[in-house]
Each structure stands twice: as structure tokens, then as C-alpha cells.
Amino acid sequence: MPRSGGSYTTSDLSRKSGDIIAEALRRPVTITQRNKPRLVLLNIDDYERLMRRSDARSAGTIETMPDSLFADFETAVEAYAAEDEGLKS
Structure with missing residues (x-):
């Protein structure tokens, strides 16, 4: 099953896709490639929750x-400009 805490290789994904998908429905699963995390599989509810949170962020300007x-x-x-000038002298 999982290597360590819901982590699988890309080779595992090819061979055990059904098991990995079943686990991803319960909790996020990391897919690694060459021992580096590359992807995360998660259920749609978790994905939608993350997307709703990201939509709450906003960017402002100096004017706002x-x-x-x-x-x-x-x-x-x-202060930064004064320090920078002091270093140049």
C-alpha cells in the first residue's frame, strides 16, 4: 500500500491506480517522481474548499x-534608503 503516509511513486500510480484513488478519496495522496513530491491527489470536496479559500484573497495597491x-x-x-546611503559613504 502506501510508502509513508499516503505517498506513492509514479510507478505505483501506474500499477495501483485503483487503490491510490480509493485512498485519495479519504485523504490527500502525494505522488513522487525520482524521490521528489510532484503531485497531490485529493478529493473534490477538499479541492473546492481550497479554491474557496484562495478566492478570499485580494490584492491591493498603495492607494487602497x-x-x-x-x-x-x-x-x-x-530607513532602508538612509541605511543604503550610509553604506555607500
């Missing part, structure tokens, strides 16, 4: 950044 965060950002940039 809260003023307090922008002030912290500006202070950090000024």
Missing part, C-alpha cells in the same frame, strides 16, 4: 492601503 500601514511602509522605506 490603510493610512497607518502606509505610514509604516513609508518609514521602513526611508
